[in-house]
Amino acid sequence: MNLFSQADIEQKVGSFLKKEPSGVLEILGPTASGKSGFSIHIAKWIEKKLGKKCEIISVDSRQIFRGCDISSAKITEEEKFGIPHYGIDIADPTETFSVVQFQKYAFEKIEEILSRGNVPILCGGTMLWLDAISENYIFTDNPNEKSTQCGKPLWPILKIGMHCSRNRLYERLNLRSIQMFKNGMIEETQEMLKKSVSRSTLTSFGYQEIAAFLEGKISKEKALELNQKRNRNYAKRQLTWWRGREDILWVYAEDIVYK
Secondary structure, three states: OOEEOHHHHHHHHHHHHHHOOOOEEEEEOOOOOOHHHHHHHHHHHHHHHHOOOEEEEEEOOOOOEOOOOOOOOOOOOHHHOOOOEEOOOOEOOOOOOOHHHHHHHHHHHHHHHHHOOOEEEEEEOOHHHHHHHHOOEOOOOOOOOOOOOEOOOOOOEEEEEEEOOHHHHHHHHHHHHHHHHHOOHHHHHHHHHHOOOOHHHHHHOOHHHHHHHHOOOOOHHHHHHHHHHHHHHHHHHHHHHHOOOOOEEEEEHHHOOOO
């Protein structure tokens, strides 16, 4: 893996957008690697250096659901710094929302953003969904399978990956779980249980272990431990998905300076 500095990435973004005025940026990486913060940084950098406004599409299969705010580390209004965001709070947690539906949604949003003369930035860590957009996947009857067919990409796309050392990433994930528990994830789980959300929702959001705690089956400490493990395992799957990819420019996330 070749790692680039923040300055290198900024230079490559500038060159890409000057060459490809209708280009799309994609910022990806494992959970808790700093994608949202870097997408905001790049958006502000582009506006300052290139005079173009950016709009961000969250590509996160959990942030699409209303009410699942703490568990999905959903970006707040204050953290958006006035930059338009899409792909957030577009479905109810009792609904199903497939990659095929999101691909269609994202394609439409990208076209809308480009029609305004702005730069679309895809930002997220849901691997299949990101590739479905950038590689223009053609899906079979099973939309949850990784497609083996790709159409012609609809736009030039520059992919930037957030790289953290494994130890630092796991440290951030463990601390994030602790903060989530302090910030109301237990109460959020109680609200989800009232809505009779699906079993897959309970599992993917980490609500399952908290539900076990609320039922008296495990301790709060054990629920936290399981939640931390779940997040680490998800990060491993993300890194495995992107391993060996030559179409991603990796930036060392720990060296980024936000201005």
